[in-house]
Amino acid sequence: MSHPKHKKIGVIGLGIIGRGVTANLRRKGFQVFVWNRTPRPVPNFVGSPAELAQLCDYIQIFVSDDEALLETVQRLSGKLAPKHIVLAHSTVAPDSMRAAADIIERGGARFVDAPFTGSKLAAQKGELVFYVAGSEAALREARPILEASGKQIIEIGAISQATAIKIATNMITAASVQALAEALALTQALGVPVEKFVEAMEANASHSATLAMKLPKITQRDFEPHFSVKHMLKDMQIANQLGLSHNLDLGVTAAARDRLLEQMQWGRGDEDYSAVAR
Structure with a gap:
């Protein structure tokens, strides 16, 4: 397995947190591509979630609610492969997080339930705290990505328990x-x-x-x-x-x-x- 810095990261959702995480990833040397429902004049902005999946091995999702999360993973699902890890950072109902995981995993990709605590300043400073759940292998591989914008990563258990x-x-x-x-x-x-x-x-x-x-x-x-x-x-x-x-x-x-x-x-x-x- 190559180091995550040698692979490309996609960020979906450029709100307060998504922008801060993107900036931290780039400062730490990661190559980052982004997509937002409302187009933004920012570097490496792509045309769709599907295009992001074609370009990137790791995809971080920062959308606002259950409907947006499920719509996003549906749009990703047809382009995913076993190399992909999708990290869902939205605060949603546990059932919605499990449903999102099922959609991603049916395509052969891996899924990490990864909500966070910390708001605007923590995102800007790279001091978010992530609550994470998923397979041991997926969490281990995703850790350097989370560490780029987080000061602590707390492993919780099964998918939806972090949520x-x-x-x-x-x-x-x-x-x-x-x-x-x-x-x-x-x-x-x-x-x-x-x-x-x-x-x-x-x-x-x-x-x-x-x-x-x-x-x-x-x-x-x-x-x-x-x-x-x-x-x-x-x-x-x-x-x-x-x-x-x-x-x-x-x-x-x-x-x-x-x-x-x-x-x-x-x-x-x-x-x-x-x-x-x-």
Whole structure:
């Protein structure tokens, strides 16, 4: 097996994360070709996913939802061979990830379930954390590609289990920021200076990397998207649907979903999900 740097990598989806990953791959010496549903004036932009499969041995998919993932792998499937490894980075329902894997593997190619945590800055700095699932051989071969844009790779288990972990961790992230928004609103209503709330939170056991990143942005009313309302809402809808199908009462997740849905209805879907603090 030749080293992955000697092969070509295709990236599908040039949103916030896809652009950051592409830049990191190129900085690390990989030859990268790209495709996006909306054409972009960028280097090595090809005409279709099928053309990408003809050019590249490894394909990373950064599309936004279940429908887009399944459509993408269908478009790839006729051009794949045993040499190919397809890495799906979308946050989707576990059933959708399994269906995508089935489509890829029926064509003889290999599949890695590889959602990630980390948003815009982590992608730019090459500090994403990947949750991965797949065969031992596929994970071993794909590791240098993931390391180009990631600081940690956590092997989870069978395909769709990495996706389940991503949904679960996003539940905690969304709930944390919703709780932060409510706590900030309460302290402001009671006349407590914002800077005192920030100081108290920084010394509190409940402080986290997420709160450290979001609290300054919220106090500055800066809702530039690092992870958008519409994408977090999609993830909370998936979580709630999974809860219903397993007879679980996910009350906190449902509340976070509802607040995100309000932001969508107010036309803020493209803002950062911390806009729940508006």
